[in-house]
Amino acid sequence: MRIRIKAEVFCTLLLLMALGTLLYTLFRPTTKQDVQPLHKPKKLKTPPPTTASAKKYYDSKIRVGKAKLLSEIYNAGVDSEEVKATIPTVVTQPPFDFQQYLKGKDHRNFSLLINQPNKCTKPSGDTFLLIVVKSIVEEFDRRESVRKTWGKEGMVNGVRVRRVFLLGIPRNKTTVSLWESLMQQESHYYKDILLWDFLDTFFNLTLKEIHFLNWAEAFCRNVKFIFKGDADVFVNVENLIHFLQNHNASDDLFVGDIINHAKPIRSKKSKYYIPETMYGLGMYPSYAGGGGFLMSGVTMKKLANACKEVELFPIDDVFLGMCLQRINLKPVLHEGFKTFGITKPSAAPNLQTFDPCFYRDLMVVHSLKAAEIWLMWNLLHSQQPPCSQKQRIKKPFRWKKKKPFQFPPHF
Template sequence: MRVRIKSDLLCTLILGTALCTLLYSLLRPSIKQDITQTKQLKESKVLVSNGKVKGYLERKKNLGKSKLQPDDYEVNRDPKTTVSSITTPSLFDYQQYLRSKDHRNFSLVINQPNKCRKFPPDPFLLIAIKSTVEEFDRRESVRKTWGREGLISGVRVQRVFLLGTPKNKTAVSVWESLMRQESHYFKDILLWDFIDTFFNLTLKEIHFLSWAEEFCGNVQFIFKGDADVFVNVENIINFLQNQTPSEDLFVGDIIHQARPIRSKKSKYYIPETMYGLGMYPSYAGGGGFLMSVATMKKLSQACKEVELFPIDDVFLGMCLQRINLKPTLHEGFKTFGITKPSAAPHMETFDPCFYRDLMVVHSLKPAEIWLMWNLLHAQQLPCSQKKKIKKPFQWKKSKKIVKLASANLSLERLTVTKY
């Protein structure tokens, strides 16, 4: 009896083990498939968060193929958006740029059609400043200092700010409402519907020239610059009064024989497929430059004939080359900031004495622009003619010890008196 019970128990165990093995073998493929699907789901979530949905779906379609298709490297086909590319570590998708570079006509969302026709006489100088929607503090600094409108040194000066649509599309409606309020109050906003990015500054260039030709053809001269520059408008007006607006004029901090940067880590990286020449044409540093109305109209036409280039300064140099006009270098344009002269090493670069005879100085903060403008317009400048040092160096009226490497001289003989 005991032997019979043991045999039945052993048989049950064997059958149970066989059944479990069978069930495991049946369920194993589905478990493996679930794990694979879980991994794919996690991967898809990561790709969705990075905006690479299309590339992910294309990779699934082409799974098993030995050669990847071009679509596998694409991130976003939106022609107005500049995003990362898988093939290049650069922050700009050059393949996408080349596909959409001919899309150059964008709508003007906010216009100032009467900017140059509101008051007699016709404006002598139009100031055009590149800005972004978020830079309200910089615009206010310019409005209250060197960018003031009205009669300055006996001539009329007008002002506009050049903007595109902010990159944050979720806030466009809010920003547009704020910009319309700012435009209504100051009447100096020009806003186009292209995305305001570094590589779209060329679009800002061509759209402004087209706008100026249509709405400001009666102006005599134009200054175009950045919002972080300090401009001595009085010096500019004094310089322009000896120029003829009907003749070609393009003046600034001119850069000659600049080479394209081939390093993919650089902000200004340009691949050889986009620009194969070894040198750029001469162009003006984008901090600020002057041009006559005659040159403005010629450049507006040339921009329609020259292929777009992602660096706006260089693109304008290409347009100057197109109309066979050589830009003129002026020492008063300091688009790379101020360096200390060797004759005055004791002076600080942020000093009215440096700025008094200049026209444009780049890379200043809003508070620095406000302070420098007020210092220069003070009744008594610290570097007035009475206090100006004629000689570059002056010894103090005291005895100094000069150490010379000579064994024949003693310390007593080394003491000399300076005036």
């Protein structure tokens, strides 16, 4: 009995010693070398750069407006904290550098990198309508949409229609890799690209205007009429041709969505801001909205000469209005040109503006996506017209006159 109690006491002491050793092992202070994780943790941050990569990064000059993308810096092995300390604060630039514009505004002759000298001569036959579309290198999908819908070349309603696109050098060449080769291939395939070597910016649209007029005078002198517009417009070419066939091609013609009595915008926050030092008058001459307009070949030749005598202006629509004023030609308003889009009447909230019935009797509708242009073209040229004669839009929405209230006879 006594021996059994001693054995139990001895076992208890051994267990207490083992427990004490385990507790000491768990709670004693440890060093970094003692901790060995079971699994390697996932790297949330890029490891510090090597000496070579760090030297390569710090030797590179980072300037305002030319700072590297964060993704590029991470790929170079630079920690985010180093990026914050290295990249200077980007200074907000004004929307337009008027001083630089005034210094270079007399430079108006740029080289033609891609030309279509035979556009209006081959195949044989006079060009009745030349479709001219302002575009940029990146918008291949919009050019393709125009080519396959309203901008098709060939015979339309018995007259010949041709097409060209106006482009400049992309402002950010890295957005489209190998853009020069792509443009050459597109031009070889479609033969409708005109590319000049000025930067394709909003305020250089005036350069597109004068360079196209010079090109048309040199290579398309016999064209009867010209439609010039943007790549995001829908054009009912059949309506344009029907309208033009009632006009003499030897007369002056300039038709569109004409804007009269427009005042220069003096707010610096506006995209169209013009300081008084650049234009001191209180009103612009009448001009056409740039979404699209029509002119005769005779007017084109006169404008080409007049624009050489007018100082360049950063808003191309207004500049062309100045050239029209120079030749004493007043532009004509046509209700079929909707260069500001179709506005749904407030009195008819259930009216669907994206409806073929709206487009059947119009000339030009601005601000459409490429897919919408495809859809509208196919709807209008389907075998079964979607609109009946009663549904067709003949004139803009008008409020109905209310009939005077009459009391009932028994009142």
